[in-house]
Amino acid sequence: MIQVTRLDLADARLLLDGAKAKATEIGVPMCIAITDEGGNLLAFERMEGGKVTSITIAIDKSFTASGAKKATHEYGAAAQPGAPAHGIGSAIGGRLMVVAGGLPVMAGGECVGGIGVSSGTPGQDREVAEAGLAAFEATL
Template structure:
């Protein structure tokens, strides 16, 4: 067995495409957003704050992307499990307080189900944030399929 492993991750170009798709969808629903895209290792790759997005939501968007990439599921997954007595009660205190249980973080996966990164959005309701984040994820999925522009090097 090899002592190292190569991990597929997003490029800046793919992160920018995701952020652009998020911003476009955000404008369509008239809710300005903070948009964060992280790589497969949960590190911030791209961030955008749209005019009118809440300043207090900047770190929330980043933490949503961090959580979605690190746990490989949308942050909305934890909605019912984080209440007192729930299976994940207290999980928001992990990872230096960065673990987000608020909808709006969505992982980006390749065709093998491996996480390439994630998108986190914040300013609207959790449902609006997730809707906008999914627009970014779908943009990268189209790139992975070679649709639109020439296939990005992801």
């Protein structure tokens, strides 16, 4: 058997609050999802004005980033026409997200979970996810 380290709900709170503060600062209400290292949902919040369509997108961005230990914007680059992973975005029933806004949460060199953000532009989603990550990492 092996030992793994994963986010708990208190960690999820740090990630959510860091992301929400940035979303408020830039004036874009967001859907924000936190998953554990197995890709399973830990916490979710839809801010007032967050998009209904972004509920699943935020959850799936976080699922992708934690399950693949890789930022969704990296998949975006690899999935462009002509690039080797073109077409990967429809995998897993469309859950494999290739749009920015999903980040793995790393600690001690291992992936311990993920954060996924959706409702703004991909750049805004990523910025807000990074703010959540920074708030969490500040406590390590």
